[in-house]
Amino acid sequence: MNRREFLKNSITVIAGLAVPLSALEFINPKELLADKPGGEKVRWIFLVDTQKCVGCGLCVMACKAENELPYDADVSRTWVERYVVTRDGNTLIDSPKEGRDGYTSQKITMGDGTSRNVRPEDIEKAFFVPKLCNQCENPACVQVCPLGATYQTQDGVVLVDRKMCMGCGYCIMACPYAARFFHPVYRTAEKCTFCYHRITKGMKTACVDACSFDARRIGNLRDPNDPVTKTIMSGRIGVLREEYGTKPQVYYLGLSREVK
């Protein structure tokens, strides 16, 4: 190998490394469906329609009661964000009390505790985005746990074992979606379980039952006749932070490019 070839090859390799592996892997639910033929019968997935959400926050209220989180603690397994995009290109995002009490005022809470009012004629678009744990196929939070206190079940739900968790907080830092937090009572890592106690009994999650507008739906990716699976397969869906390569399994309809 001469000097020229060596340099050329090195540059190719370096350029190749610079592309994150995840950037080459685009989310494809079909792949997941085809995976492991015959094996598991259930893979829970979630579908959020941001165009239908009205920001009433009843899902957050139901989630907190169903999953025994102190009602007034500023943490929640699911939350609703408000996005207001102004005509001059600013995106204002807030989620006071995680959206628990709904959005009843046009005042947007800013990070510093003040609030801002955007005149209706200055609003380009405004909408609500419900969020929850993405129950990733490749959950980064599970990989970093030093104890085996968090894991993925066979049907795709990531759970936390409160008896094993020592509260180191690695998983909370590792989650790209900020879906994890410390439980204010148990002081262990806490997250959405897709209401595992409900879905394993044939019920829907508390937030899905609370939603009057079908903005939240839960389904089984391995059932080709499941309406949620059909919507996902046929179409124009998005996921959050695809570039992290975690393969999130909460799909979004009508996702706007401002949503992070």
Add this chain to the structure above:
Amino acid sequence: MNNHVFRPLYLALAIVALVFLARYLLVPKDFGAHERGYMYGWHRKGNENEWKAVTVKYKTSAYCKECHDDKVAGISSSSHRFIACENCHGPALGHPEDPMKLNVDTRRELCLRCHAFLPYPSSGRSAIRGIDPEVHYPGKQCSMCHNPHNPRIPTSRS
């Protein structure tokens, strides 16, 4: 053989044995890499059942139908038919034994979650008729004039 060679060796062996004993005693029997393999599956199998055993608190509107047939029938022909009973009355766990009566929430805030006007044309909110809570009969309960189970607009305009 020289004692000074073996003594540290015994000590090392004792420490290794202690680590194994501690592991045997501390790691639960059902701990291991289960279905999802070494990368994502390390856990205590029993924890899955602990999560499955959490009490269900919200019983869905189908449950109310057993006894409050009239209410369910009434609401199902109204524009509030999509709203689950427990959103406004709280989780039905234990009801009707304990608590005998569910909460009847008559605060304006409950209705304003959906009906406070917000100028957000690109969201689902724009499909719901909004009011300005500071102008629309402030201080009065909404259910004084609107039946929450069948909220037709009152004909007698005040």
